Amino acid sequence: MADAATVSALVREATARLAASGAGSPRLDAELLLAHVLHVDRTGVIANPDAPVGTGAQAQYEAGVARREAGEPVAYIRGFREFHGLALATDARALIPRPETELLVDAALAEVSARLTAAPRSAGAPALRVADVGTGSGAIALALLAALRARRMADRVLVVATDASAAALELARENAVGHGLADHVRFVEADLLPPVVDPPYALVCANLPYVATAQIDGLARELSFEPRVALEGGPDGLDVVRRLLDRLPDVLAADGVALLEIGADQGEAVIEAVAARLPGWRCSVEADLAGLPRLARVARSAVAGPAEGAVA
């Protein structure tokens, strides 16, 4: 009987195959896929190069590597992605949550915490209402709620998480149940938000599609595995975002704030859209750790953060 292949041999061979297929991070992908099959983390693979891998695990690994060679994202093959400290289930029903969206979660957490601290809610008082528009896998809603739970604040918040995709909402519900957060979130299938919102939201969070239609086909092959409705935002990418801006006067509380993720080249366009559609409102754009403008903050009156109407 032939000797079982070792961890290092399998990773070496898969890395070469993935590099040839055009994968951007072939060694990392090869290690993550093997770690998944062996039920260890990536360190377990790196630290045990000489460990033998059984034939069953090897066959499973081959299948995963073949899917990756065909361009499928690692998160869909593994079935989960880490986001803001949560392992979220991921599959073709919804966009894979991206690290840059954690900036929006941090901003939302700061907003909600500040409001609950400034005006503590007594027992029986209505919950602070937050909307997550275009929730996808539930990433923003659930990461926010998990962080609030760690601060013992989740009981005072209700998140309304919407999506136009029933399939995405199904995945989001599964994630909410899996993380024990379903009691704090209401999932609604809607174009942006329900037609009537009463009472209004203290906070509206949205990571809506913002890729320009003409750019979609030129994107990395692995993006073609994600739902197009999660990516495509019309001629300049901002069609859906502009429609949400138009809803804000009706859905945002007088002192409410909207936090919108945007493309790194869309800061000026979003500021102009707010000026044109919401006279008297303020918009500031905040940069991520890489210095790229990724978060628009929109409110009726002065907002904290960088200079109004300026890209920071």
Ligand SMILES: C[S@@+](CC[C@H](N)C(=O)[O-])C[C@H]1O[C@@H](n2cnc3c(N)ncnc32)[C@H](O)[C@@H]1O
């Ligand atoms: C870029 S994905 C973001 C998903 C998730 N919020 C995240 O950050 O990972 C955009 C989401 O918006 C949803 N969407 C697109 N158009 C929408 C609309 N008009 N109303 C509600 N949701 C919409 C898509 O189905 C998709 O789930």
